[in-house]
Amino acid sequence: GQNIDQPTEMTATEGAIVQINCTYQTSGFNGLFWYQQHAGEAPTFLSYNVLDGLEEKGRFSSFLSRSKGYSYLLLKELQMKDSASYLCAVRESNTDKLIFGTGTRLQVFP
Amino acid sequence: DADVTQTPRNRITKTGKRIMLECSQTKGHDRMYWYRQDPGLGLRLIYYSFDVKDINKGEISDGYSVSRQAQAKFSLSLESAIPNQTALYFCATSDLGQGGRETQYFGPGTRLLVL
Numbered sequence: 399g400q401n402i403d404q405p406t407e408m409t410a411t412e413g414a415i416v417q418i419n420c421t422y423q424t425s426g427f428n429g430l431f432w433y434q435q436h437a438g439e440a441p442t443f444l445s446y447n448v449l450d451g452l453e454e455k456g457r458f459s460s461f462l463s464r465s466k467g468y469s470y471l472l473l474k475e476l477q478m479k480d481s482a483s484y485l486c487a488v489r490e491s492n493t494d495k496l497i498f499g500t501g502t503r504l505q506v507f508p
Numbered sequence: 509d510a511d512v513t514q515t516p517r518n519r520i521t522k523t524g525k526r527i528m529l530e531c532s533q534t535k536g537h538d539r540m541y542w543y544r545q546d547p548g549l550g551l552r553l554i555y556y557s558f559d560v561k562d563i564n565k566g567e568i569s570d571g572y573s574v575s576r577q578a579q580a581k582f583s584l585s586l587e588s589a590i591p592n593q594t595a596l597y598f599c600a601t602s603d604l605g606q607g608g609r610e611t612q613y614f615g616p617g618t619r620l621l622v623l
Contacts, residue, residue, distance in 0.1 A: 424523075431611070431612075439617075440598060440614035440615060440617055441549070443612070443613070447608050449611070467560075485551065489610065495553060497613060498552075499550055500548060501550055
């Protein structure tokens with residue numbers, strides 16, 4: 399079956415670091431994506447991992463362990479504008495479809 | 509100009525009515541998708557199309573149909589709308605990039621209310 403799990407909500411303080419975890423079980427694996435979605439807006443692409451390890455892009459980093467079916471998104475030097483939902487999505491290798499998790503709503507407080 | 513546009517942006521309709529949501533893209537992508545988003549359920553795939561002659565059902569296609577009129581246009585129809593189709597609908601496009609990296613680009617969404 400297909401299952402992607404991520405926490406429903408998280409809170410953090412401005413300037414801090416937060417890690418959002420994602421675990422998955424899917425029919426084949428061909429890449430993991432993280433998207434950011436502000437309330438009422440469209441999701442926007444943040445990162446892509448297909449090989450094990452860490453991908454860093456500015457304040458955001460994403461890690462993947464395929465053997466553990468696990469990824470995390472790390473946000474450093476949090477800003478108020480980082481308050482949003484963060485969606486983990488896995489691409490199935492046999493269909494090329496993206497399967498989305500339900501998203502983690504992050505609230506950043508001053 | 510936005511690369512992926514959706515019309516209408518908001519729509520209120522009554523149970524039993526037929527409605528069409530339209531999506532257009534200027535990115536030149538072959539792949540297009542329709543999702544719906546409900547609170548607590550995340551994004552769920554309704555239909556997807558990998559080129560003009562290719563249409564595939566997603567996980568929740570019942571009650572919906574689609575038409576890929578051209579590479580740039582992908583329409584979603586609700587033949588007879590029902591209240592539990594009230595949701596936020598997103599169109600997305602993608603193209604296979606280097607190393608199989610395929611990023612989906614989302615339209616602004618259509619907020620649909622079925623009374």
